[in-house]
Amino acid sequence: MFPTTLLKTTLFAIVLSATTVSVFAVPSLSMEVTGPDDVQRVxxxxVTTTITNTGDKVLQLLNEPNGPLSDIPTDTFEIKDASGNSPEFIGIRVKYALKKAIESGDMVTLAPRESTSITHDLSKAYNFTRTGQGKYSIRARSMFYVVDKQGEKRPRVLRADTKALSAQLSGSLVAIDETHLQKPASFNGCTLQQQLTIQTATRLAFGLAKNSELYLQAVYRGTPRYTTWFGTYSQQRHDTVLGHYSSISGNNFRTFNYDCTCDMENVYAYVYPDRFGQMYFCPAFWRSAAIGTDSQAGTIIHEASHYIVNGGTNDFAYGQDSAKELARTNPDRAVFNADSHEYFAENTPLLL
Known part of the structure; x- marks a missing residue:
């Protein structure tokens, strides 16, 4: 028979252990890419990505457009041939309203052991002509944004355990985009008011780009404005972003083609980096201010920086907080991050 004190201690340890497991439960995800293993034409x-909550707590995952929960043709996959080469990305780069997505509840909720599946057409995002026919490993990018509680402004990053698909590709290596063969009008699906809004925003965007160019031509040191958005100063990185703004300020936005038919609710705009002069505006753009943080003018700077001829920036971080963190931790990436270019140009709050 156990002594009373020992019995109480044992029971307390069991309760404490159970409580600890519950409180410190580690969230986890697994993700598998499935599809045909022999593909005769691109x-x-x-392919289908299946994401499973392998933990023991409910997860709320943002429908982030650059991740596998979205079916739009962004750079969602890591694709390698037998030599480690990747096909050319020909899809879209988007400006995503991260905070607005959280506020609107644009997310997928997965209970423990629950799964969700999304289908992706890789021919809309990748051109396989350079890498050619052969065996490919196709793995979805593993980063997800997790919202722990309602009203949280900054989600946590969770990386999934991933399983790749191995597929043999032969036959036609690039899809024909019939819409791209047609010469679009200057405005497509835009009301008169939307056209006027775009015209105002492009004029303001030119001013922001030119101001940024002149600033960088005059400043060759780590000022608060520079280091906040691009990190520790170096001549090479300075010259890189100066080149980007010089290219953007040289764009004639009045000759661009603008499309207003996008209905992705928490997206500002997107472009295809290799289709210079074509820009697509989405609902978040129309709700934003003409100037200021995450503005219409700033959105145009963001999207214009994605064009290959202007520098070919990526979307490594969304939002001011994440862009500042990127500048602190990885300045080499910051100088190729589109939101960093936008926030430097908008310069709100004012930095010298």
Missing amino acids: EAMI
């Missing part, structure tokens, strides 16, 4: 390169 248009048939259709």
Whole structure:
């Protein structure tokens, strides 16, 4: 028979252990890419990503457009041939309203052991002509944004354990985009008011780009404005971003083609980096101010920086907080981050 004190101690330890497991439960995800293992033409390169909550707590995952929860043709996959080479990315780069997505509840909720599946057409995002026919490993990018509680402004990053698909590709290596063969009008699907808004925003965007160019031509040191958005000063990185703004300020936005038919609710705009002069505006753009943080003018700077001829920036970090963190931790990436270019140009709050 156990002594009373020992019995109480044992029971307390059991309760404490159970409580600890509950409180410190570690969230986890697994993700698998499935599809045909023998593809005769690139248009048939259709894959499915299945994301499973492998932890023991409910997870709320943002429908982030650059991740596998979205079916739009962003750079969602890591694709390698037998030599480690990747096909050319020909999809879209988007400006995403991270905070607005959280506020609107644009997310997927997964209970423990629950799964969700999304289908992706890889031919809309990748051109396989350079890497050619052969065996490819296709793995979805593993980063997800997790919202722990309602009203949280900054989500946590969670990386999934991933399983790749191995597929043999032969036959046609690039899909024909019939819409791209047609010469679009200057405005497509835009009301008169939207056209006027775009015209105002492009004029303001030119001013922001030119101001940024002149600033960088005059300043060759780590000022608060520079280091906040691009990190520790170096001549090479300075010259890189100066080149980007010089290219953007040289764009004639009045000759661009603008499309207003996008209905992705928490997206500002997007472009295809290799289709210079074509820009697509989405609902978040129309709700934003003409100037200021995450403005219409700033959005145009963001999207214009994605064009390959202007520098070919990526979307490594969204939002001011994440862009500042990127500048602190990885300045080499910051000088190729689109939001960093936008916030430097908008310069709100004012930095000298």
